[in-house]
Amino acid sequence: MPTTLSPRERTRRARTGAGSRSAPVPLLAPALVGILFLVLPLVGLLLRAPWADAWTSLRGSAAGEALRLSLWTSTVATVISLLVGVPLAWLLARTVFPGQRLVRALVTLPLVLPPVVGGVALLMAFGRSGFIGQHLDRWFGVTLPFTPAAVVIAETFVAMPFLVVTVEGALRAADRGFEEAAETLGAGRMTVFRRVTLPLIGPSLAAGAVLCWARALGEFGATITFAGSFPGRTQTMPIAVYYALEADPDAAILLSLVLLLVSVAVLLALRDRWLRAGSAA
Amino acid sequence: MIDGLVVDARVVRGAFTLDARLRAAPGEVVAVLGPNGAGKSTLLSAVAGLTPVSAGRILLDGQVLDDAGSGAFLDAAHRPVGVVFQGLRLFPHLSVLDNVAFAPRARGAGRARSRAVAHDWISRLGLVELADRRPGALSGGQAQRVALARALAGDPAVLLLDEPLSALDARTRLDVQGELKRHLSGFAGPSLVVTHDPVEALVLADRLVVVEHGRVVQEGTPAHVARRPATEYVARLIGLNLYPGTADGDEVRLDGGGTLVVPQHGEHGPVLVALRPSAIVVSPHRPDASSARNTWPATVAGLTMLADRVRLDLVGAPSALVDVTPAAVAELGIVAGGQVWLSAKATEIEVYQPSAPTAGPQP
Structure with a gap:
């Protein structure tokens, strides 16, 4: 039985070569539920925000300190992840060694491990009585837990796998032909890596770093377990939000909005990668 | 000592085995002609040092590049070999000038010196006004010249070209072919040109080596091969x-x-x-006389x-x-x-x- 097609719909189908745009109800209804579920909480945040005295509320709380701490610790965590994670990704992507699959599984474990468990594990290793921590304490007088350094360590532990996974994928997908060409032009392995491999995976490297930084910024479980929550010292933004919720809900909402803003900025930075449907990474 | 390139080797790459035996004298252009999958690119890969030989050896002007017998192997970065790859493989993140300067720079020349060498080559190939462009902004013929300049800037003793004209459209191909012939005859060392295009081989080469199923089936001047093909494949080609x-x-x-x-x-x-x-005459009926x-x-x-x-x-x-x-x-x-x-x-x-x-x- 023929239906009607509006001129506009005809043009659209002719141009895109696509079929009908209307979705069957059994697919459409759950999809709408999904959208509402993901968007409504954010709307709630915006509705409840005490816009009028936002500024004084933010300044009055420990927000400034927490934000500063969060920004510099997650940046340091990202730099460490780059320095260590990129060579690690190269090792996983470009070499073959015994136990490689096990190593890959272990270093990506923090992706799925509950962060609190990561925090406990860090305490067992680097805590005062941990198997590494006790030596640090005895030989160098260094105590890591509940210091800003512990914040950096917890964030790096949780966030670095994001960088490793992204960069390893990019290295595997990269055309090895360019590296061969560089070799025939007289470049040693390190020169090939520095002048050809790294620039070619540049976009993925940047995306991995942004992803890693965002994950470090939002880190909660491992940080509070391993570094505690001392305002100005180890209390990062997410932890500050958590505590403010009891004492000063308005401040908690505003702090959340600040983090939301940062997240939106991250998403915009990655938009070419993820928001363009079906595009190759 | 034998001058030029001497290949007498077996190369195994995956399930594929190539038995190659060929000589290329200094200044000689040898075309390696064969169907796809015959082992032509494997041969270049072995000479360039990207694939080690499994048996036999490769010599250049008497110097051992690879010898499975003694285990001697000079890695790709240290071979005096210039390669123009199939698909060219120009570095997309570097300008034309920096692409051409890559070899001198990688071989230890300073930044300024490398750029001077590169500039010399791009002006010889008529690329000066394109020096700052990225490879993505070049036409097929221009990119081909950049690839040749990049290979020559490393001052190689051997030149290897893998299907150098395959990426070009039919019109550009003729122009670039003539130009390439000029540059190849100006090159002092031996050149190997891999191709599956008989016309390209006939135009560019002093000598043809026909490779089929991983072995050399015929060798000779273009005229000789064209008149007396050794295999069905060569006969079909011409x-x-x-x-x-x-x-x-x-x-x-x-x-x-x-x-x-x-x-x-x-x-x-x-x-x-x-x-x-x-030379065959067709008639509708049996010719009587x-x-x-x-x-x-x-x-x-x-x-x-x-x-x-x-x-x-x-x-x-x-x-x-x-x-x-x-x-x-x-x-x-x-x-x-x-x-x-x-x-x-x-x-x-x-x-x-x-x-x-x-x-x-x-x-």
Whole structure:
């Protein structure tokens, strides 16, 4: 039985070569539920925000300190992840060694491990009585837990796998032909890596770093377990939000909005990668 | 010491084995011709040092590049070899100038010195105004010149080119082909050009090496290979009919069926018989009186339009490709499935001994 097609719909189908745009109800209804579920909480945040005295509320709380701490610790965590994670990704992507699959599984474990468990594990290793921590304490007088350094360590532990996974994928997908060409032009392995491999995976490297930084910024479980929550010292933004919720809900909402803003900025930075449907990474 | 490039090696890459034996003298351009998957690129890869040989060795001006016997191996970065890759592989993140400066820079020259060398090469290849462009903003012909400049800027002793013109459209190809020939003849060392295009090989090379199924099947000047192809593949490439057979006096019994009367040649035993498609005459009926010594019936299996002729694919004893004019097709009423008579003068037939296939190295 023929239906009607509006001129506009005809043009659209002719141009895109696509079929009908209307979705069957059994697919459409759950999809709408999904959208509402993901968007409504954010709307709630915006509705409840005490816009009028936002500024004084933010300044009055420990927000400034927490934000500063969060920004510099997650940046340091990202730099460490780059320095260590990129060579690690190269090792996983470009070499073959015994136990490689096990190593890959272990270093990506923090992706799925509950962060609190990561925090406990860090305490067992680097805590005062941990198997590494006790030596640090005895030989160098260094105590890591509940210091800003512990914040950096917890964030790096949780966030670095994001960088490793992204960069390893990019290295595997990269055309090895360019590296061969560089070799025939007289470049040693390190020169090939520095002048050809790294620039070619540049976009993925940047995306991995942004992803890693965002994950470090939002880190909660491992940080509070391993570094505690001392305002100005180890209390990062997410932890500050958590505590403010009891004492000063308005401040908690505003702090959340600040983090939301940062997240939106991250998403915009990655938009070419993820928001363009079906595009190759 | 033998000057130039000497390859006498077996290269195994995955499930593929190549037995290669070839020489290229200084200044000589050798085309390695063969169908896809014959092992041409594997050969270049071995000479460039990207794939080690499994047996035998590769020498350059008497210096060992790779020797499976002694284990000596000079890695790719240290070989005096310039490669123009299939698909060119220009670094997309570097400008034309920096692409060309890559080799001098990687071999230890300073930044300024490398750029000076690169500038010299890009001006020789007429690329100066493109120096700051990225490879993505170049036309096919320009990119090809940049790739050649990049390979030459490393001051190589051997030049390897893998399907250098395959990425170009038909028009550009002719221009670049002439230009490439000029640069290759100006190059002091040996050059290997890998191609599956017979015209490219005939135009560029001083000598052809035909590779099939991982081995060298024929070697010689372009004229020699074109007149006396050693295999069905080469014959097809240059558009000749080729029949293996057994010679006895002025007759050759063909392995595929049929007998041809040939000029006196003094050959006995196994021979190859080559016959040009234009040397065969097609008639609708059996010719009664003809000076042609060979006459046989055939069935038309197919017709293909070429530039100014129609190529007939004829099945008989022997089968043959024959070129006729479009007018002849109409006048003689040639249709697929129809019967025709073929005739060929004995003097048009080339008879020669099959060349012994080049042996690979002893493992």
